[in-house]
Amino acid sequence: MTKLIQITEVGPRDGFQNIQDPIPTTLKMNIIDNLVAAGIKHLEITSMVSPKAIPQMADAREVIKHVLHTHPQITPYVLVPNVKGAQLAADNHITHVNYVISVSPLHNQANINRTHQQSLDDLYSIRQNLPELDITLSLATVFGCPFIGATDVNVMLDIIKFADEHGIGKITLCDTIGVATPLQTLRILRVIQQAFPSIDVGLHMHNTHGMALASMAAGLQSGITRFETAVGGLGGCPFAPGAAGNAATEDAVNMFNRMGFDSAISLEGVLRVSALIKETIDPNLLSSLSRARTYSEFNFDSAHAMPDNDHGSIKYGK
Amino acid sequence: MTKLIQITEVGPRDGFQNIQDPIPTTLKMNIIDNLVAAGIKHLEITSMVSPKAIPQMADAREVIKHVLHTHPQITPYVLVPNVKGAQLAADNHITHVNYVISVSPLHNQANINRTHQQSLDDLYSIRQNLPELDITLSLATVFGCPFIGATDVNVMLDIIKFADEHGIGKITLCDTIGVATPLQTLRILRVIQQAFPSIDVGLHMHNTHGMALASMAAGLQSGITRFETAVGGLGGCPFAPGAAGNAATEDAVNMFNRMGFDSAISLEGVLRVSALIKETIDPNLLSSLSRARTYSEFNFDSAHAMPDNDHGSIKYGK
Numbered sequence: 001m002t003k004l005i006q007i008t009e010v011g012p013r014d015g016f017q018n019i020q021d022p023i024p025t026t027l028k029m030n031i032i033d034n035l036v037a038a039g040i041k042h043l044e045i046t047s048m049v050s051p052k053a054i055p056q057m058a059d060a061r062e063v064i065k066h067v068l069h070t071h072p073q074i075t076p077y078v079l080v081p082n083v084k085g086a087q088l089a090a091d092n093h094i095t096h097v098n099y100v101i102s103v104s105p106l107h108n109q110a111n112i113n114r115t116h117q118q119s120l121d122d123l124y125s126i127r128q129n130l131p132e133l134d135i136t137l138s139l140a141t142v143f144g145c146p147f148i149g150a151t152d153v154n155v156m157l158d159i160i161k162f163a164d165e166h167g168i169g170k171i172t173l174c175d176t177i178g179v180a181t182p183l184q185t186l187r188i189l190r191v192i193q194q195a196f197p198s199i200d201v202g203l204h205m206h207n208t209h210g211m212a213l214a215s216m217a218a219g220l221q222s223g224i225t226r227f228e229t230a231v232g233g234l235g236g237c238p239f240a241p242g243a244a245g246n247a248a249t250e251d252a253v254n255m256f257n258r259m260g261f262d263s264a265i266s267l268e269g270v271l272r273v274s275a276l277i278k279e280t281i282d283p284n285l286l287s288s289l290s291r292a293r294t295y296s297e298f299n300f301d302s303a304h305a306m307p308d309n310d311h312g313s314i315k316y317g318k
Numbered sequence: 319m320t321k322l323i324q325i326t327e328v329g330p331r332d333g334f335q336n337i338q339d340p341i342p343t344t345l346k347m348n349i350i351d352n353l354v355a356a357g358i359k360h361l362e363i364t365s366m367v368s369p370k371a372i373p374q375m376a377d378a379r380e381v382i383k384h385v386l387h388t389h390p391q392i393t394p395y396v397l398v399p400n401v402k403g404a405q406l407a408a409d410n411h412i413t414h415v416n417y418v419i420s421v422s423p424l425h426n427q428a429n430i431n432r433t434h435q436q437s438l439d440d441l442y443s444i445r446q447n448l449p450e451l452d453i454t455l456s457l458a459t460v461f462g463c464p465f466i467g468a469t470d471v472n473v474m475l476d477i478i479k480f481a482d483e484h485g486i487g488k489i490t491l492c493d494t495i496g497v498a499t500p501l502q503t504l505r506i507l508r509v510i511q512q513a514f515p516s517i518d519v520g521l522h523m524h525n526t527h528g529m530a531l532a533s534m535a536a537g538l539q540s541g542i543t544r545f546e547t548a549v550g551g552l553g554g555c556p557f558a559p560g561a562a563g564n565a566a567t568e569d570a571v572n573m574f575n576r577m578g579f580d581s582a583i584s585l586e587g588v589l590r591v592s593a594l595i596k597e598t599i600d601p602n603l604l605s606s607l608s609r610a611r612t613y614s615e616f617n618f619d620s621a622h623a624m625p626d627n628d629h630g631s632i633k634y635g636k
Contacts, residue, residue: 149616210606243610288528292561298467
């Protein structure tokens with residue numbers, strides 16, 4: 001039996017946001033169109049933030065309009081850091097937002113200029129004022145913070161508790177600086193799943209230290225089936241110039257496919273988008289599959305004595 | 319309790335072998351010296367092959383002489399593909415060899431110009447003629463072959479059986495083209511461990527598809543604690559130009575350290591070797607840590623409620 005995976009493509013937000021030069025809005029639209037053509041159904045298309053803070057996202061309204069008009073069948077997500085962003089997203093007919101709070105208070109302050117209390121107050125207001133808005137809570141710096149190192153698991157649990165009590169059933173654990181290990185991922189997931197057994201947990205890993213897929217595989221072992229990735233491995237963080245960015249969509253799709261999971265995304269389609277990005281935005285993409293032969297003509301698991309998708313007692317997925 | 323890991327550095331063989339331009343022998347020696355200074359105790363320093371086939375290894379004797387003379391405290395390994403190579407290694411006072419057979423018959427033919435029978439005959443002769451030689455059997459294309467795709471697990475088991483019957487207690491599973499998934503790794507290890515419970519199994523992964531660390535973490539879960547890696551992520555295969563090479567030593571050391579294992583290798587020391595290689599051999603190293611901030615000033619696992627090295631019931635290592 002094939003097990004389903006949900007991949008949310010975050011390249012147009014997390015990826016583009018880290019590109020210094022302005023990307024023409026038409027190129028962004030073209031890339032989004034090609035991602036949708038590759039089978040992407042969940043797509044973080046932009047963020048509602050101050051254009052002064054992040055000029056690359058200044059065309060948010062145009063991007064939203066294009067996606068809602070051209071791709072009514074997909075679910076576009078918009079990242080919002082506060083009440084104002086959520087209201088603007090809703091005003092622009094967005095139904096799904098990712099609301100971000102950083103577990104590290106220092107990073108929350110640096111990243112979105114808010115204390116934890118202010119962030120939680122905003123979340124409360126959004127819940128009250130926009131009850132029909134589908135909110136996923138994106139928790140930044142769960143696995144480490146560039147300022148303080150380890151973040152406090154109890155603070156994380158308190159934030160999740162607040163969300164849970166206010167009807168937010170989805171959280172995404174973000175490895176903002178890309179340092180998570182598979183063991184750390186297993187342990188943090190276990191703590192959350194024990195405390196909040198019914199909450200829907202997703203993973204948003206970065207590949208800064210090369211462990212993104214390893215931690216995502218650990219996530220699969222813990223029953224996680226929702227992952228955020230960026231085509232080409234775009235993204236990253238300003239603290240690590242030259243380092244790898246988000247877990248790459250093509251690398252994740254390849255791993256999931258090879259492990260018997262189905263993301264309903266075409267690897268070839270995603271690789272075409274990677275090639276387009278390489279040509280137009282960043283010639284030095286660090287995703288593995290954009291540099292390697294895919295060997296997709298082979299089924300490496302079909303060898304004698306290794307029947308396809310027979311996971312046996314090895315548990316991955318739900 | 320800290321668990322021990324053995325890393326065998328294969329950069330001077332698997333890495334250098336894939337560099338087109340000749341590397342000066344003195345630079346090779348310098349790199350080896352720095353690897354030893356970083357704490358590397360197991361080191362595949364060269365291969366005994368025809369200099370016509372692999373000109374980069376033509377200085378094998380000089381490299382061996384240097385290592386035996388300068389670093390009597392480490393264990394140097396030499397890769398050998400046949401009787402002649404093993405004899406030459408022994409003649410040059412080498413005590414440990416990695417003898418390579420490819421599970422794919424086509425790859426064995428292309429790589430070392432031998433049928434399986436010829437390779438096994440040679441292994442038998444080496445065992446007879448050089449009984450004091452410590453032989454590790456390196457099995458190439460265990461996880462996939464560039465010519466035929468999946469390789470036959472039963473052929474692999476037959477080769478291991480032959481080795482086992484002839485007193486070879488160590489095998490290294492090599493993902494020659496870098497396509498293994500963590501699930502595939504768990505499954506192949508389980509098959510081998512069930513058939514040969516007392517054999518010492520190591521892993522030699524390539525990062526072509528970005529899953530090297532993921533598969534090594536799966537290896538840890540299966541009790542594997544011996545890994546071959548290459549500084550800087552050097553290596554790779556001629557079938558994937560531009561793609562990532564071997565699992566990078568620095569990335570592996572970082573992951574192991576972070577997961578509470580001890581390789582007795584200095585991450586900073588390995589990173590100095592990476593920097594030297596970047597400067598002198600390949601400016602575009604793809605290892606993660608050579609591109610990223612290490613954050614080694616932090617202990618990311620020290621957060622409240624996540625005590626250090628408390629693996630709990632999550633099993634990694636032996």
